[in-house]
Amino acid sequence: MARTLNIYKKIIELRGRYYQALPGKESLLKMISEAEIPEQVYNSNAIENNTLSLEETEKILLQ
Numbered sequence: 001m002a003r004t005l006n007i008y009k010k011i012i013e014l015r016g017r018y019y020q021a022l023p024g025k026e027s028l029l030k031m032i033s034e035a036e037i038p039e040q041v042y043n044s045n046a047i048e049n050n051t052l053s054l055e056e057t058e059k060i061l062l063q
Helices: 002-021 026-047 054-062
Strands: none
Touching: 026 054
16 A cells, blocks of 8 residues: 555656646647657557557558
């Protein structure tokens, strides 16, 4: 239980740091988010036994 509480506290701390860094950097955060989408889709597909590579996934998403 103590470990879970420590993890929760760390998440809250990191969330606070994220929100402090946010003002004025919306475009950077948008760019990072957009860069992560292909990898998230690729990982989701891999879980479902899809054989597309990351590059193929990116090409499909950009069409």
